[in-house]
Amino acid sequence: MIVDQAIYRDGIREPCGDLSDALEALRTGQDPHAFLWIGLKDPTDAEFDLVNDELKLHPLAVEDAVKGNQRPKVELYDNTIFVVLKTLRYVEATSDVETGEVMLFVGDRFVVTVRYGDASPLATVRQRLEGMPQQLRHGEVSVLHAVMDAIVDNYVAIDAELQNDLEEIEAAVFSGARDTDSGQIYRLKREVLEFRRAANPLAAPLSMLHDGSRSPVSVKEMRLLFRDVADHLLRVIDHVESYDRLLTDVLNAHLAQISVQQNSDMRKISAWVAIAAVPTMIAGIYGMNFDNMPELRWSYGYHVVLGVMAVACLGLYRAFRRSDWL
Amino acid sequence: MIVDQAIYRDGIREPCGDLSDALEALRTGQDPHAFLWIGLKDPTDAEFDLVNDELKLHPLAVEDAVKGNQRPKVELYDNTIFVVLKTLRYVEATSDVETGEVMLFVGDRFVVTVRYGDASPLATVRQRLEGMPQQLRHGEVSVLHAVMDAIVDNYVAIDAELQNDLEEIEAAVFSGARDTDSGQIYRLKREVLEFRRAANPLAAPLSMLHDGSRSPVSVKEMRLLFRDVADHLLRVIDHVESYDRLLTDVLNAHLAQISVQQNSDMRKISAWVAIAAVPTMIAGIYGMNFDNMPELRWSYGYHVVLGVMAVACLGLYRAFRRSDWL
Amino acid sequence: MIVDQAIYRDGIREPCGDLSDALEALRTGQDPHAFLWIGLKDPTDAEFDLVNDELKLHPLAVEDAVKGNQRPKVELYDNTIFVVLKTLRYVEATSDVETGEVMLFVGDRFVVTVRYGDASPLATVRQRLEGMPQQLRHGEVSVLHAVMDAIVDNYVAIDAELQNDLEEIEAAVFSGARDTDSGQIYRLKREVLEFRRAANPLAAPLSMLHDGSRSPVSVKEMRLLFRDVADHLLRVIDHVESYDRLLTDVLNAHLAQISVQQNSDMRKISAWVAIAAVPTMIAGIYGMNFDNMPELRWSYGYHVVLGVMAVACLGLYRAFRRSDWL
Amino acid sequence: MIVDQAIYRDGIREPCGDLSDALEALRTGQDPHAFLWIGLKDPTDAEFDLVNDELKLHPLAVEDAVKGNQRPKVELYDNTIFVVLKTLRYVEATSDVETGEVMLFVGDRFVVTVRYGDASPLATVRQRLEGMPQQLRHGEVSVLHAVMDAIVDNYVAIDAELQNDLEEIEAAVFSGARDTDSGQIYRLKREVLEFRRAANPLAAPLSMLHDGSRSPVSVKEMRLLFRDVADHLLRVIDHVESYDRLLTDVLNAHLAQISVQQNSDMRKISAWVAIAAVPTMIAGIYGMNFDNMPELRWSYGYHVVLGVMAVACLGLYRAFRRSDWL
Amino acid sequence: MIVDQAIYRDGIREPCGDLSDALEALRTGQDPHAFLWIGLKDPTDAEFDLVNDELKLHPLAVEDAVKGNQRPKVELYDNTIFVVLKTLRYVEATSDVETGEVMLFVGDRFVVTVRYGDASPLATVRQRLEGMPQQLRHGEVSVLHAVMDAIVDNYVAIDAELQNDLEEIEAAVFSGARDTDSGQIYRLKREVLEFRRAANPLAAPLSMLHDGSRSPVSVKEMRLLFRDVADHLLRVIDHVESYDRLLTDVLNAHLAQISVQQNSDMRKISAWVAIAAVPTMIAGIYGMNFDNMPELRWSYGYHVVLGVMAVACLGLYRAFRRSDWL
Ligand SMILES: [Mg+2]
Ligand SMILES: [Mg+2]
Ligand SMILES: [Mg+2]
Ligand SMILES: [Mg+2]
Ligand SMILES: [Mg+2]
Ligand SMILES: [Mg+2]
Ligand SMILES: [Mg+2]
Ligand SMILES: [Mg+2]
Ligand SMILES: [Mg+2]
Ligand SMILES: [Mg+2]
Ligand SMILES: [Mg+2]
Ligand SMILES: [Mg+2]
Ligand SMILES: [Mg+2]
Ligand SMILES: [Mg+2]
Ligand SMILES: [Mg+2]
Ligand SMILES: [Mg+2]
Numbered sequence A, B, C, D, E: 001m002i003v004d005q006a007i008y009r010d011g012i013r014e015p016c017g018d019l020s021d022a023l024e025a026l027r028t029g030q031d032p033h034a035f036l037w038i039g040l041k042d043p044t045d046a047e048f049d050l051v052n053d054e055l056k057l058h059p060l061a062v063e064d065a066v067k068g069n070q071r072p073k074v075e076l077y078d079n080t081i082f083v084v085l086k087t088l089r090y091v092e093a094t095s096d097v098e099t100g101e102v103m104l105f106v107g108d109r110f111v112v113t114v115r116y117g118d119a120s121p122l123a124t125v126r127q128r129l130e131g132m133p134q135q136l137r138h139g140e141v142s143v144l145h146a147v148m149d150a151i152v153d154n155y156v157a158i159d160a161e162l163q164n165d166l167e168e169i170e171a172a173v174f175s176g177a178r179d180t181d182s183g184q185i186y187r188l189k190r191e192v193l194e195f196r197r198a199a200n201p202l203a204a205p206l207s208m209l210h211d212g213s214r215s216p217v218s219v220k221e222m223r224l225l226f227r228d229v230a231d232h233l234l235r236v237i238d239h240v241e242s243y244d245r246l247l248t249d250v251l252n253a254h255l256a257q258i259s260v261q262q263n264s265d266m267r268k269i270s271a272w273v274a275i276a277a278v279p280t281m282i283a284g285i286y287g288m289n290f291d292n293m294p295e296l297r298w299s300y301g302y303h304v305v306l307g308v309m310a311v312a313c314l315g316l317y318r319a320f321r322r323s324d325w326l
């Protein structure tokens, strides 16, 4: 579906009629920074072909865009930059990170943005960018920057969510609470790896976009903007690397702690059994049937033995208490 | 065994008679992109010599092709590219990844493909490629691309299978099911490493094939096609790296969980023994043979004691329940 | 808040009136190394704008400076170096490392330092630098060096604190003391990673500052000073890497030791129960009600059996002692 | 000891009289590829000096050759290549990898090979090479290649042995057999690391030998032969890396499994004790001495209670069976 | 303290009077390789200033030399090379590696060596070097080489000691001896990391010293000597890396083994308790007070029951033996 399409001349939005005519006009026009922006959402092959007929995109890029599920990357074709970005969405209820996809074709006087799923923030990006004509005046590349910036800013937000989740888990594990479950820690680790798969591959191509000697971006000011995005990305990558390391330790500590708690329970039970064994033993002795057992004849033999049992149990109890076994 | 041999001129298949004559004709002919494609399967030394007599392949490449069991690689000889690829096959029944081998000699006006084992998809590749004359028109290199593309696409499929297996194992481990076995986790790890040994070494030579400054592929359009293959390969490598990390954690978590389950059993047994210890102790006391034990003379002493025992056991039972020990 | 602002001419502090006039005078003046140093603390947007109006800083650098919470970095803009540094503070009571932030704009005849939080040592830096006119004579860059040097020297001090903490934990864990807690080890690991996030990203840009061929610092003597700072930083990074590795081992050893101690307790309890089981068994035998049990009729049967029980218990006790189970 | 020495002219062996004369003749002779090959075995300093007096080897290389126990390396001196190689030998009985050493001096018209220990395969190399005159015709470097090729081929063989050992251990561990011992796993890991220390450092200098721009080998055909050796080496290194990773997992799995088996035993014992506790408790109750215990007076009270005990034990036994505890 | 100072002309030691005059004479003298060697030990600031007044060392290098506790490094100043080296000493009694420090200033016609602590072997180095005039003739750099060579040779010796310690620990752990303690393994790991911190950072600058294109050492022969030192260093680094990996495994195996041994003890105790539970249960049954218990009236009932108990216990004992539980 084509969700929006417009021409941006001198930073100002203009309606766009027939694609073919519009492009022709732009290319023969005076303003080198005027361009056409087409926004697609979950395009069918037919819809895509319609656009492609005019823009003559490279078949390999088109194939990737239609099939989706690509690796984050920036690919240079003859006069088109093809960019695949992973959008992330954090589902609070399940602490799940969901991955979506946004693709861009940045060509001669046109930008095509393609988004899959609802997670992607492209609508807001267009809106915000239309409020910044000075940015739009830089031409097609300004859209690329705006999209990347929005997506990476979103990574920063999700980074904060994951840090939150990690801190909650840390608190639970090291407070000794008994209801943490190891699946939860593992799942966070999975989400962290999912995050990492979205963010890490972007670092190299982003640095290519802002590095003067290799960049396809000719305006220096725009390159600085890409460096700014790259910088935010690196921060996120640093964090995620930490989370991964910490989660391994938290998982190990948690698994060990369950074991420790269980052993602690066992020790407690065993200690009680040991206490009970003493009166049982004494009672057994006075349950023997020897003819000559003087204590049995004492008037208060029974009471004395009960007392001995009580004292022995209490003594054991206090000894175990002192050793922290009970 | 020579499974197929044909000449492709202007993208169209033509029969091929005597090898020597055909090659001569191609080399003196007009069409610089016409070429001969010979397909071998498990060739004997004699069969290979027959082909080699005409094509004058480099002895080191021949040695590798005849001995098989090589590392994935792209080697440049004077006017031949020698490529070794690992084909993978997933055996659903055993979740086993099996490794096969395909080799290519891409030379002046000829391509030789050699496959070992049945896993390799070369027949389908030729068929599909014959349906795309516009690709074949690019000459010998189009076969190299088609084979690599088919093999890497197959990696993508197997990647999905392994992800499936990993998810099944995760589900089993974290659901606490008692019938997972650690051998299964370990075996998946082995298959992941087998996958990795097939896929990872290919990344560097593939990137060489599509990097303009180092590539032996002169047609730019073809280099873009190799970049596409490389891109898919990188995606697979990313995934496999994640699986490896996750499997280590799953294995540890699983081993720890078995231990936790066993400890849990022990705690339960001990708790029951502890409960039984209480009436045993009380019974022991009233089994003592003191002359003066007033309770023994009471009419309902026995019943009272039975009641006390029952209450004690029940109390313990409920306490253990509350602590989640039973 | 503007905490201080002054002109440094020939290494000597001079008061600074109107910003705009001062800058104009400096730029048209004779001394190429005279410069203006403005110190900001937790600046509001308005305060920052005031300064920015005169200095024309790059909006992206300004954005970072106003938002704070950036990655440590050195960014080159047209004629300004923008530097973000993480300051660290060690809280003895909790062994916590706290991260603050200092930013610098080093431009044509001016330096702006921005600090967030109270941890940052900028006041002392200015004071110390004003006592070293020969340094100040090198111009704006001398301030950058002084700030970096102070911050990295502070890293060295905190490195020593962390090493201390590690050694305390090692001593506690390997002395077998029972009151270490795994949360403490984990928290130290967190602080080590926090340290690492502050220190590691600085290594690459610092090496750029002192590497003749890439450095924006033109005075060779100043580059040597930056190399000195880089050298100290590398030392700290080496150490922190060691701590991280060691803490993983300490954590594992600690978790294993808790388990070992608990198992040791269990063994002790079980050994006592085993000892008690022997007299209980013997007593049980003589508590049987057979008509014909000759020992029951012996005059001293009871005493003999008591002796046998005592000997058995003592024997077991000594055997367990010898096996180190008690 | 000088084990063999000969001149190779045009690929054909000729006897070699006085060293000094022979070298003189070769150097002033017409054939640029004729050379002298001296083979030493465990040379004494005196024997080495004898050779060195004529060949003027570099003292540092000589020192290494005489002291032995060096790192695998390829060192270029003015007109000599000095190569240190580690030979490996697999001792089937103990699954031990033993490391030997071979050194080569490849100079102007001469090759000196030095071997330590009996493991080294130099005699066979000379024999085989003498059967390939077309190789020998390439001059001194052909000996270097032949030796490296033989040693690396031997690595491939030992790689297979180690893979075998790993597979045996995997089978033993995951079959749950109780007689694996962790020392065995650890020892294999040690041998794998020993292998790695022999093979890994060779990769960089070997790649230097076959890389056209850096190689001291001028004949292109020879460089291809070195590339072939390098390729086999890389395959071996890949495998060994896998073994190392897998062995860590196997060791952990094994250690965990022992613990699991022991816990399983404990559970079984405890379950039996729990079963025995029930009749003991019941017997205790009917061993009490209350005057009024109606059951005691029943004619078949005893038999009923015995029945109850049997039923209780059987019930417990079956419950434990069902839980897989017995 | 100045421990020694002398002039070396043409490899021969000459006494050195006034520093300032001596240096003047050397610099205006004919022999470009004559130089002054000053040896300092734990110098005070004053002593250092005395030397520095003449030699005009760079303040940053001086600061490092006076403060000590630096990272191993090679720093180039205008016409001075400043080198920091870590000396190591192995304390047999405690298996402790102790780190000392040696610094060198290699300038125009002078060398200053500074050592801290007693571990450093500088005295021997001077002695040995004075016996090798042909080395000393190469000028100041020969001292740098001699010191580095001595220190790295010492690393090789300590490497052997650590290997020894590792082997002892391996033997202890895998023999199942019960008196290994995990602190010992951990401490060896610490020493290995201490070694690593001394050796690893030296690799890069050493390779710079012998790499023709970057080296400040102009004599090629001397560069080869530095390559020799670098080679030995790399060998040591390889080993230390292995030790680190192996120690992690040994520590894990050891911790697991303690747990296994304890579990084994528990199983033994429990087995004995289980054996004792059987006669206790039987005795309980015949201690019941039922009126009608025929066995009690049998003449040899008691003896039969004793026999049954003995047989039951023996049977259990042998079953447990067979299962290897006792
Ligand atoms: Mg998910
Ligand atoms: Mg997710
Ligand atoms: Mg942003
Ligand atoms: Mg959350
Ligand atoms: Mg920013
Ligand atoms: Mg921004
Ligand atoms: Mg398999
Ligand atoms: Mg397989
Ligand atoms: Mg494909
Ligand atoms: Mg499956
Ligand atoms: Mg694609
Ligand atoms: Mg494709
Ligand atoms: Mg346990
Ligand atoms: Mg904190
Ligand atoms: Mg902190
Ligand atoms: Mg400093």
Ligand SMILES: [Mg+2]
Pocket: C092, C095, C161, C164, C165
């Ligand atoms: Mg502290």
Ligand SMILES: [Mg+2]
Pocket: C228, C231, C232, E060, E063, E064
């Ligand atoms: Mg310094």
Ligand SMILES: [Mg+2]
Pocket: C149, C228, E063
């Ligand atoms: Mg300093």
Ligand SMILES: [Mg+2]
Pocket: D096, D097
């Ligand atoms: Mg061995």
Ligand SMILES: [Mg+2]
Pocket: D096, D097, D098, D099, D191, D194
């Ligand atoms: Mg060995």
Ligand SMILES: [Mg+2]
Pocket: D149, D150, D152, D153, D229, D232
């Ligand atoms: Mg070979």
Ligand SMILES: [Mg+2]
Pocket: D092, D095, D161, D164, D165
């Ligand atoms: Mg074997």
Ligand SMILES: [Mg+2]
Pocket: B060, B063, B064, D228, D231, D232
């Ligand atoms: Mg080969």
Ligand SMILES: [Mg+2]
Pocket: B063, D149, D228
């Ligand atoms: Mg070969």
Ligand SMILES: [Mg+2]
Pocket: E096, E097, E098, E099, E191, E194
């Ligand atoms: Mg030490």
Ligand SMILES: [Mg+2]
Pocket: E149, E150, E152, E153, E229, E232
């Ligand atoms: Mg040496």
Ligand SMILES: [Mg+2]
Pocket: E092, E095, E161, E164, E165
């Ligand atoms: Mg020792």
Ligand SMILES: [Mg+2]
Pocket: D060, D063, D064, E228, E229, E231, E232
């Ligand atoms: Mg050497």
Ligand SMILES: [Mg+2]
Pocket: D063, E149, E228
């Ligand atoms: Mg030496």
Ligand SMILES: [Mg+2]
Pocket: E263
């Ligand atoms: Mg246990």
